[in-house]
Amino acid sequence: MTEQAILDAVQEIFRDNFDDDTLVITRDTCADDIEDWDSLEQINLLTAIEKKFSIKFKLADVRGLKDVGDLLDLVKRMVG
Amino acid sequence: MAYTYLITGATSDVGTALIDRLLDGAPSDTLVLAQGCGDVEKLAPLCQKYPGQVRPFDVDLSDMLKVDAFIRLLEQTAPVPTHFVHLPALPVVNTRFKNFDEERFARDMEIQVHSAVKICRVFVPKMAKAGFGRVLFIQTSYTIGCPPKNTAAYVMAKSAIGGLVKSLAVEYARQGVTVNCVAPSMMETHFLKDTPDLIVQAAAADNPMGRNATPADVVPAMAFLLSEEARFITGVTLPVTGGSAIV
Numbered sequence: 001m002t003e004q005a006i007l008d009a010v011q012e013i014f015r016d017n018f019d020d021d022t023l024v025i026t027r028d029t030c031a032d033d034i035e036d037w038d039s040l041e042q043i044n045l046l047t048a049i050e051k052k053f054s055i056k057f058k059l060a061d062v063r064g065l066k067d068v069g070d071l072l073d074l075v076k077r078m079v080g
Numbered sequence: 081m082a083y084t085y086l087i088t089g090a091t092s093d094v095g096t097a098l099i100d101r102l103l104d105g106a107p108s109d110t111l112v113l114a115q116g117c118g119d120v121e122k123l124a125p126l127c128q129k130y131p132g133q134v135r136p137f138d139v140d141l142s143d144m145l146k147v148d149a150f151i152r153l154l155e156q157t158a159p160v161p162t163h164f165v166h167l168p169a170l171p172v173v174n175t176r177f178k179n180f181d182e183e184r185f186a187r188d189m190e191i192q193v194h195s196a197v198k199i200c201r202v203f204v205p206k207m208a209k210a211g212f213g214r215v216l217f218i219q220t221s222y223t224i225g226c227p228p229k230n231t232a233a234y235v236m237a238k239s240a241i242g243g244l245v246k247s248l249a250v251e252y253a254r255q256g257v258t259v260n261c262v263a264p265s266m267m268e269t270h271f272l273k274d275t276p277d278l279i280v281q282a283a284a285a286d287n288p289m290g291r292n293a294t295p296a297d298v299v300p301a302m303a304f305l306l307s308e309e310a311r312f313i314t315g316v317t318l319p320v321t322g323g324s325a326i327v
Contacts, residue, residue, distance in 0.1 A: 040174055040230045047276045059281040 001079050006053075006072055013048045017041060027069030053079050081212065082109040084159045085306075086203065088141065088195070089167030091116030091123060093269035094218065094302075097295040098165065099123075101303050103130045113158055115139050115150070117168075141168055141195040142187045151202050160206045163214040163306055166196045169237065171274045174230045185233040192237045196244065204248060208255035214306045215248065217241045218298075219261040219317055221325035242317060249315030258314035260305045265321035267293040289322030297322075 007025070015023045018036055031037040037045075046057055049071075055078045065071050085102055089095050090112070099112050103126070112134045114123055120136040127134045135158065139150040154161075170188040173181070200215065207213025220238045222228060227235045242261060249259040266272070266283040284292045298320045304310055305318065319325050 038229070040176065043174070043276050043278050046278055057278060059278060059285055062278065 001076070003072055003076060006075050006079070007068075009052055010049060010068070010072065010075070013045060013052060017045055017048060025068050027072065028067055030067040049075060055079060081162065082107065082111070082159070083162045084111045084113065085163040085165065086113045086115075086154070086161035086199070087165045087167065088115040088199070089169070090114035090136075091119045092167055092271065094267070094295045094298060095165075095167050096122060096126060097299045098167075098302055099126050099134060100129070101299050102306070103133055106133075108133070111135065111159065113137065113154060113161065115141070115168075117141065142190040144190065144194060144198065147195045147198050151199060155202070160210065161203050162207065162210070162212060163216070164199060164203055164207075165216045165302070165306070166192075166199070166241075167218050168192060168195070169218075169234075169271075171271055172231060172234045173274060174276075174279065176230055177232050180232060185236070188233060188237050189240070193240045193244070196241070200244070200248060204252060204257060204259075207257045208252050211256045213252070213255075213257035214310075215245075215257065215259040216302060216305050217245055217259075217261045218302075219245075219263040221263050221265040221319055221321045224263060224317070224319055224321075224325040224327060245317070246315050253314055256311070258305070258310065260310075260314060261317040262298055262301050262305065263317045263319045263321070263325070264293045264298045265319075265324045267295065267298060269295060283324075287322045287324045289324075291322070293320060293322065 011025050014025050015021055018034060046062055050056055053075055061074055087095055090099060099114060103110060110133060114134055115137045117140050120138045123134055123136045137150060140146050168191050170191060204213060204215060219241055222231055222235050223238050223242055245259050245261050265287060272280055301318055301320050319327055
């Protein structure tokens, strides 16, 4: 799966989660860029991503995520 | 004195573990009146293990008319409870306050608080008249200190339980009735079925003991507060948290 395909799918999840159809994310997007992106939304996002890609995150995998780029890299590693 | 335990929410993981703990080695005239809702088959192993000592009742505690009928049935068919343990609650839903589900909250309040008030109003005065009673609720460590965000409904309902406990404790202290709570930290049971795994893992990692609570951690504390020896302890909320919430 290409990084662009993962980004597109993750962007859809972000749009759905934050209820904003115009939201555009990049590798540099982080929690400071989206007002409602708090710890709960982080869990909601990760849970939705787990479902979308049929993967299961471990806490250690996700605690160090700094931005969308880290998230995409993690998903890419897990989906192979 | 033969003990009769009225346990609501008895089909939960904590409820079944508590029943097993209370009946193991207890005199044969010890009786458990065990309420569940649509899942009383979970009590079957206990009914088999302790023949005649566990009476299941299938009652929807969110329906006050059914609660009233349940109370009347108990009054007509069972000994007056010496102990009342109230465990039921809807599973925690982590959600922002702007998405607060008022309907669900109202139902949770019926199950957790209003049903308890109705049951206490009937049976606690009878315990007082008998000069002995133990009432125990399960609260949450979320009510100790700063609660986690996004749990308003759960924290409010559990806080109401805390108010009931303190009020009943002082009102009935002289009649030999104690009223207490245990307040576990996140406990790994079926109750967490709607909680994302990552939240459960994070709670375990953040706990000073490095894990979440289990029924095996909480039930002994409950059994103690229900015991005769705990006679001078009333109105307390006992944290069972591995140190994650300290009074």
